[in-house]
Amino acid sequence: MRNIKIGIIGSGGMARHHAERFSSIETAEVVAIASRNEQTGNQLATEHAATFISDWKQLIKRDDIDGVIICTHNNSHGEIAITALQTDKHAFVEYPLANDVNEGEEALHLAKTRHRVLRVSHPEVVSNTHAALKQKIGELSELLLTSFVRLTPGRGARPEILFNLPVSGTPAHFFIYHIYPIVDLFGEAAWVEGAACYEGLTDSGQYNRFVNTVTIEFKRGGIGQWSWAGGIAINASEQHERYVLTEGTLSNDGSGWQCSTLTEVTELTIPKTPQPTLQELWLLEIQNATQHAPCLVDAEVALSAIRISLASAQSIRENRRIEL
Ligand SMILES: NC(=O)c1ccc[n+]([C@@H]2O[C@H](COP(=O)([O-])OP(=O)(O)OC[C@H]3O[C@@H](n4cnc5c(N)ncnc54)[C@H](OP(=O)(O)O)[C@@H]3O)[C@@H](O)[C@H]2O)c1
16 A cells, blocks of 8 residues: 655654654655744654655645645644645644644535545543543443543643734633543533633633633533643642542542442443554545545544633633523
């Protein structure tokens, strides 16, 4: 079978990660890297014997590229994905799918109508832990509450980019990988409320530390709550996750998942089934796309997840509950 030829956009940490992953897969070939950063872009291209292009639009136009890996900052994912899909390229987008719901919807529409594979890099799709949680949740009946708390002293490798509202969006948006799995388990939100405090917020939207909370009600019933704090005075990161269902509660305080009922506490068994990587899955879907319309379930979940993060940003701006 012919190799799938890939262009990578961006030349930072995730671009490097994907370049290495794709280069190690026999059916893929990294042919070009585009980035506004000539130094890191040229370096990454040289390491993978690929061509460096400074303008990502020129990379997308190339006839010798089948698919595009989008590893730029959050504020350009939607535009680049739409342009790639309009040019009949397959797209693999770093999360979040887009900074704007209309852009996310447009990307999904293009993937559907042009039979292109659109995948957002949410790893739950290939996670044994997520599959085990899904199965156990199915046994524990109805959701009452899911809560997620993450407190971290960290500010990311590039705080000027991450703690930057116009570039990265609110913390709920750049922490979308905490929202995606819960939407995958319980479906869409009926309404969303958000709140946030930013310390040292400048006119350009940069800040030093934050707290951000999101509360939703799922359409199927049950409440979801997320709380994040970043750049705070805490010695080490803390994370707590809970799924409270009518027949039992699943919880993880950092030492693994436990299921407690009125009578017992058991550890959740996670199988060690080998899974393909997200990159392998995307390549396989591209190969199959010639016979079958691609399955876009995960892109739909990614879109539902950004509906929540973006509605929570709207809720903060307008100081009201947002009905979806
Ligand atoms: N899947 C995961 O586990 C994971 C983990 C971390 C991050 N992410 C996501 O991956 C994305 C990239 O993160 P990263 O850590 O790789 O960031 P990064 O190290 O800052 O790299 C971003 C790269 O894209 C370039 N770039 C940004 N905007 C651009 C634009 N509009 N046009 C052309 N090039 C552009 C940057 O150039 P400059 O150097 O000039 O800024 C840089 O080369 C983010 O959206 C982030 O949310 C995913």
